[in-house]
Amino acid sequence: MTERDWRIFKEDYDITTKGGNIPHPIRSWNEAGLQQDILDVIKTCGYKEPTPIQRQAIPIGLQNRDVIGIAETGSGKTAAFLIPLLSWIRSLPAADTSLDADSGPYALILAPTRELVQQIEKEAIKFGKPLNITAVSIIGGVSRERQGFKLHLGCQIVIGTPGRLIDVLENRYLTLQQYMGFEADVKRILEYVPVTNQKPDDELAEYTKDFASKHKYRQTVMFTATMKPAIERLARTYLRRPASVYVGSIGKPNERVEQNIIMCSENEKRSKLFEILGRGIVPPIIIFVNHKKTVDELAKVLDKTKYHSCALHGGKNQQSRDFALGQVEQGKKDILIATDVVGRGIDIQDVSLVINYDMTWTIQGKQ
16 A cells, blocks of 8 residues: 555544654554464454554554554553553563563553453453463452452453552552553552663654563553543653554544533422433433432432432442442443543443533543
């Protein structure tokens, strides 16, 4: 294909890139240069064609480049950073992976909420288990000792929330002696990361340095649906000459989503809510509110009606949070009422309506 053909190809998939020496996107999985066993797993998992973010981010990741990937929720970002990571771990000699069990994970993935950690863990296990690659999640609300035991058994990938991860690092349940990459928005954890394999901040950061080797530069990737100014500052500080991949119109609402604003007084909100729910909208439905107390109150009100709802917020224990999310995902509940703990990357399939019951604290928070 000519450069003009590649430009048209990227336009067709709404892919925009920024940075130097960026490889062409892949047109099919066979073009990615992945090991056959990983291609077999991808096929088994039902991934027939790469999504736009995967088409461009995976070849960049396989170059050991730092990456910033921005695409909407449900666009396949998790696989976009997991597949290059699994490819690298799979390329290492089996003797190396067995001897390194006590030296900590090869990769660290950070996510802001417990639910998102568990969602990433499911994907990591789905892809990694057939390849004998182990992933362990580290979240609050679960026994720290039990998690420490899993870490002691050895794993290649650790996925965690910042608070619990700092906890296990400070209490020495986890070491990061051979850590190679992460997705993060927390500076404190970087204090535990070795700097001996950090990329130089020059042209060398844009070129491959023996991807299939333990002795490569640390690779740092950040994937998000929205790039807030604080995250952008962090990226400029810790990523080295990153290649940026944008899919869709960044900073603008999704064109496939219709957005409406209803102006009403505080006293009218509940009646307006029931009016909307009475239109016979096909579930699942998510209702966002700002306060935990309002979540519980609204759930009690809906439980007294024909609507089957469940509540989820940071004040509930982990078992209750898992149960609520599972009820909606399995179709046993029609409505999920939640604080913004669910609004950070959680991918619930086939949601037909999202209601912001309270005015959001920030406009970016509920786009």
